Amino acid sequence: MKAPPFRYHAPRTLDEALSLLASLPGPRLLAGGQSLMPMLNFRLLAPEHVVDLNRVEGLSGIREAGGEIVFGAMTRQREIEFSPLVEARLPLLAEAIQWVGHRQTRNRGTLGGSLCHLDPSAEQPTVAMAMDATLAIVGPAGRRELPMRDFALDLMTPALDEGEILAEVRIRPWAPGHGWAFLEFARRHGDYAIVAVAVLLELDASARASRVSITLGGVAATPVRVPEAEARLLGSLIDAEAIADAAACCGAVDALGDPQVPAWYRQRLARTLAGRAIPAALARTAAHAAAGGTP
């Protein structure tokens, strides 16, 4: 269908965007449009006003500052995909971005748009959760910062108040030599994941895990960390038994079910994918590679 009528606004500055949000009734922010535009075309939404962020200056770009990689919220997935900085410092994100939609949608879709849309099975929120991203939000009351776990409140419900805009996403890279893996299962490449798994690992000198992050996307209402699985690996040698135990923890997470994908199927997928992603991350750790690649 065609989008319902609305008034369109294209602010040039963040201040202008904020004052539009404060003064207009029922505004909707338009970022890359790869989720909002379909919802408008389906008439799932009929906002009176659409405030387009695409021409707001200073809202996009990738830079390094204070040991973190800083993304303007309007940074397009294409920029992330081709960023040497992301490839070198955030290999998990570099791997995950390949799973986001298609070339034609990554050219416009944005990191901030995906985090605010907060589809439970989207890749970028899963990475943000896995890496404890910090989100900088601006609004009528000024600027505040939230960790991703406090931002993702519930199904497609970000912790954004009326009149607020996500401005920046900051991710602190893991130590050089860490291992990473992002795996997902979808019916076709480019579809939303049925289940996605993100794993990050650091090993100490004795090849025991000194830092672990294991995150599931698509399983629950928001991406979730699996603390039981992380605890099982932390301080341990990552052998077959440890991997199987941690994967079993992933398969025990409370899962959403729907007529096409029942909860037990998501749990089975979570277990299987975690069982593959953990050894894949291990194989990429520098310590593991230096030891000749045998577990």
Add this chain to the structure above:
Amino acid sequence: MSSDEPVRAISVTVNGTVHRREVAERKNLADFLRQDLQLTGTHVGCEHGVCGACTVLVDGVSARGCLMLAVQADGCSVETVESLAGDAPGPSGLGPLQQAFRDRHALQCGFCTPGILMSLTELLRDDPAPDEHAVRLVLSGHLCRCTGYQNIVAAALQAASKAGGGS
């Protein structure tokens, strides 16, 4: 479109020609190309970003024409399938990629073809000698209900090898 529909003046370069129009704020780029500029080569299928029929190049990169408002293209340069043909009339006027589609029977009904041609145009500009995997990744953003894709892959590879002069 009702007469009190909010409109906005835009200037868009399409296939090298500057067009100034007043356009309804809610109108998507694909509909603008088709209805306002009569460039009906760009097709509209699903209108929610899945089928790829509406794909055009905006400032050199592929985008879904149904997921972008015409007003967002203000000041942009848009390329559509109409830009691919040469000047000569008839089949000899086909561009190399279009000729490869003809040679390899890479279309049947042709509904998906304009979008696929634009995505492949982007691919071949970035990478004049893509392998089959790269071609299939780009095609994953398009649905074709007729061909089964094999002939589209063959046509893309033929166009690539002609352009690159390689094997």
